[in-house]
Amino acid sequence: MQNLIRIGIVGYGNLGRGVETSIQKNPDLELVGIFTRRAPESVSPCFSDTKVFHMDDLNDLQDKIDVLILCGGSKDDLPKQTPELASKFNTVDSFDTHARIPEFFEAVNEPALANKKTAMISIGWDPGMFSINRLFGEALLPDGETYTFWGKGLSQGHSDAIRRVAGVKAGVQYTIPSQDAIDEVRSGSRPVLATKDKHTRECYVVLEDGADAEAVKQAIVTMPDYFADYNTTVNFIDEETLRNEHNRMPHGGFVIRSGNGSAEQTQVMEFSLKLDSNPEFTASVLVAYARACYRMNQMGQYGAKTAFDVAPGLLSMKSPEQLRKEIL
Amino acid sequence: MQNLIRIGIVGYGNLGRGVETSIQKNPDLELVGIFTRRAPESVSPCFSDTKVFHMDDLNDLQDKIDVLILCGGSKDDLPKQTPELASKFNTVDSFDTHARIPEFFEAVNEPALANKKTAMISIGWDPGMFSINRLFGEALLPDGETYTFWGKGLSQGHSDAIRRVAGVKAGVQYTIPSQDAIDEVRSGSRPVLATKDKHTRECYVVLEDGADAEAVKQAIVTMPDYFADYNTTVNFIDEETLRNEHNRMPHGGFVIRSGNGSAEQTQVMEFSLKLDSNPEFTASVLVAYARACYRMNQMGQYGAKTAFDVAPGLLSMKSPEQLRKEIL
Numbered sequence: 104m105q106n107l108i109r110i111g112i113v114g115y116g117n118l119g120r121g122v123e124t125s126i127q128k129n130p131d132l133e134l135v136g137i138f139t140r141r142a143p144e145s146v147s148p149c150f151s152d153t154k155v156f157h158m159d160d161l162n163d164l165q166d167k168i169d170v171l172i173l174c175g176g177s178k179d180d181l182p183k184q185t186p187e188l189a190s191k192f193n194t195v196d197s198f199d200t201h202a203r204i205p206e207f208f209e210a211v212n213e214p215a216l217a218n219k220k221t222a223m224i225s226i227g228w229d230p231g232m233f234s235i236n237r238l239f240g241e242a243l244l245p246d247g248e249t250y251t252f253w254g255k256g257l258s259q260g261h262s263d264a265i266r267r268v269a270g271v272k273a274g275v276q277y278t279i280p281s282q283d284a285i286d287e288v289r290s291g292s293r294p295v296l297a298t299k300d301k302h303t304r305e306c307y308v309v310l311e312d313g314a315d316a317e318a319v320k321q322a323i324v325t326m327p328d329y330f331a332d333y334n335t336t337v338n339f340i341d342e343e344t345l346r347n348e349h350n351r352m353p354h355g356g357f358v359i360r361s362g363n364g365s366a367e368q369t370q371v372m373e374f375s376l377k378l379d380s381n382p383e384f385t386a387s388v389l390v391a392y393a394r395a396c397y398r399m400n401q402m403g404q405y406g407a408k409t410a411f412d413v414a415p416g417l418l419s420m421k422s423p424e425q426l427r428k429e430i431l
Numbered sequence: 432m433q434n435l436i437r438i439g440i441v442g443y444g445n446l447g448r449g450v451e452t453s454i455q456k457n458p459d460l461e462l463v464g465i466f467t468r469r470a471p472e473s474v475s476p477c478f479s480d481t482k483v484f485h486m487d488d489l490n491d492l493q494d495k496i497d498v499l500i501l502c503g504g505s506k507d508d509l510p511k512q513t514p515e516l517a518s519k520f521n522t523v524d525s526f527d528t529h530a531r532i533p534e535f536f537e538a539v540n541e542p543a544l545a546n547k548k549t550a551m552i553s554i555g556w557d558p559g560m561f562s563i564n565r566l567f568g569e570a571l572l573p574d575g576e577t578y579t580f581w582g583k584g585l586s587q588g589h590s591d592a593i594r595r596v597a598g599v600k601a602g603v604q605y606t607i608p609s610q611d612a613i614d615e616v617r618s619g620s621r622p623v624l625a626t627k628d629k630h631t632r633e634c635y636v637v638l639e640d641g642a643d644a645e646a647v648k649q650a651i652v653t654m655p656d657y658f659a660d661y662n663t664t665v666n667f668i669d670e671e672t673l674r675n676e677h678n679r680m681p682h683g684g685f686v687i688r689s690g691n692g693s694a695e696q697t698q699v700m701e702f703s704l705k706l707d708s709n710p711e712f713t714a715s716v717l718v719a720y721a722r723a724c725y726r727m728n729q730m731g732q733y734g735a736k737t738a739f740d741v742a743p744g745l746l747s748m749k750s751p752e753q754l755r756k757e758i759l
Binding site: 121124125128129201204205208225230232234235236237238239241242243244245246249289291364365367368369370371372373374375376377378379380383384386387388391394409410411412413414415416418419420421423424426427428430431 | 571
């Protein structure tokens with residue numbers, strides 16, 4: 104019997120909890136524990152047998168961990184953590200600031216290469232599965248256009264923006280892909296669409312006592328950058344409704360490639376996700392890539408890697424023979 | 432500037448023509464020529480500058496060709512051709528008899544390995560892109576079910592079956608995925624569905640003069656294996672309509688994975704294709720994998736390979752740096 108791949112979780116928010124849950128569904132993986140900057144006893148894991156350590160304990164466990172899954176944020180945690188930890192461990196992270204990926208790659212690649220570690224960066228669904236599908240689209244239909252739509256999904260940034268409006272007690276915002284735009288793209292007509300043409304914004308707002316609903320609505324729909332350019336709807340609800348009906352973190356979206364084989368033949372490829380829980384799905388992607396990370400390290404493929412570098416078969420629990428027989 | 436990757440096409444039917452067309456859209460590839468068992472002068476290529484050779488000329492051109500794309504059929508051509516040619520060339524084929532893939536893999540792997548060649552087998556969309564998405568589904572959502580739907584597509588086998596019915600002059604059959612079944616699967620309810628629950632069959636039939644329409648219809652809808660278990664509709668049309676409206680080879684389908692992150696959170700992944708031309712799309716997949724085949728051979732990855740073994744980045748004309756910057 105093969106040894107289990109031993110995983111450590113660094114950081115324990117929604118994403119870390121998702122990774123803890125997902126590891127339970129992957130019998131070839133074993134969770135060594137959660138590593139946190141907080142006092143370990145203050146952390147309540149989802150499963151009672153999950154161990155919690157302080158980050159400082161990581162150094163002592165270097166030969167007990169095959170891959171670290173880094174569950175911190177892209178703004179403050181990962182730019183510092185990944186380069187540091189990739190010099191000692193194989194790592195997987197979900198760094199998702201698209202514009203800064205090239206510099207992040209360089210910062211991680213050097214220490215990983217120097218220490219014969221494999222560091223999978225920017226894993227998840229966008230960047231991640233959506234990126235792979237953008238690549239498939241371009242490579243398979245070079246004469247074509249790619250369209251990415253996001254949603255229906257809760258947007259943290261836009262929800263924060265609503266909550267800063269005077270008179271708003273609480274609120275959430277969903278980004279909704281425009282059905283008209285999706286239908287147009289699926290038809291193969293290759294329309295030119297800006298992000299604002301592809302999405303609408305739906306707000307659910309709880310007012311402060313005595314606040315002027317119309318004034319709040321105007322402040323939201325005219326807010327530059329966030330809402331002014333979009334078709335935005337504002338719904339007023341009470342606190343209980345917000346708590347009961349808007350307490351999830353759904354997300355998803357579509358990557359559509361519309362291209363031509365020859366002039367008269369249109370081909371449309373589409374990949375989509377409909378997620379009840381954005382962090383749980385991202386976590387499950389990280390976990391599958393942790394398996395690939397370990398295998399690539401064993402094969403001597405060191406340095407920073409992205410989803411583009413990973414052969415699909417490396418993600419699976421099954422052997423190559425089994426995969427060819429069962430699902431090819 | 433990098434050298435162009437030099438491609439040869441073996442076999443020149445619909446698929447071979449699609450490959451010839453697709454190579455035009457890939458500026459890093461160069462077509463050496465078409466290789467045929469027919470008299471070369473009897474073949475009319477799509478582009479006037481395409482060279483046509485006899486199969487026997489292949490041996491003299493071994494150092495002028497980087498990858499051969501084999502465009503023969505899975506029943507008679509490829510089982511013999513691929514093992515033979517993979518001992519002398521890097522090859523890509525679309526062997527699609529799912530049940531026989533393991534033995535085909537073995538038959539190709541040995542000569543390719545022995546001669547340091549790379550042989551990509553079973554490339555296309557099913558097997559191929561659909562297989563990759565079945566793998567992604569299983570690996571990312573281990574607690575789930577995968578559903579493959581085919582269509583709307585012209586089925587050659589079922590069209591042939593219609594044409595064998597007495598009183599039928601000509602006809603075509605389309606396999607249609609059931610919208611109800613797709614909706615049920617997309618809802619995340621994980622229904623149990625047989626192939627017949629997932630598809631309906633739509634026939635367009637031209638009658639012989641004086642044939643009894645009702646008798647023909649009954650013969651079709653009650654035909655065992657092909658139609659009896661399915662919801663089948665039969666439409667009678669004239670020859671001109673058949674010629675004008677049913678002269679294409681559309682196909683496509685859906686791979687849907689419905690799974691659970693945790694008990695209460697359903698996640699749905701979906702990949703779909705809507706193809707005006709089945710052979711042209713298959714051809715465009717073969718061409719992208721020819722690029723990967725060449726690169727993997729350069730990297731020393733010899734033997735038989737499938738879509739599961741190919742890192743997505745190897746399919747792209749772009750460099751890894753460019754891919755990370757532009758589409759990750």
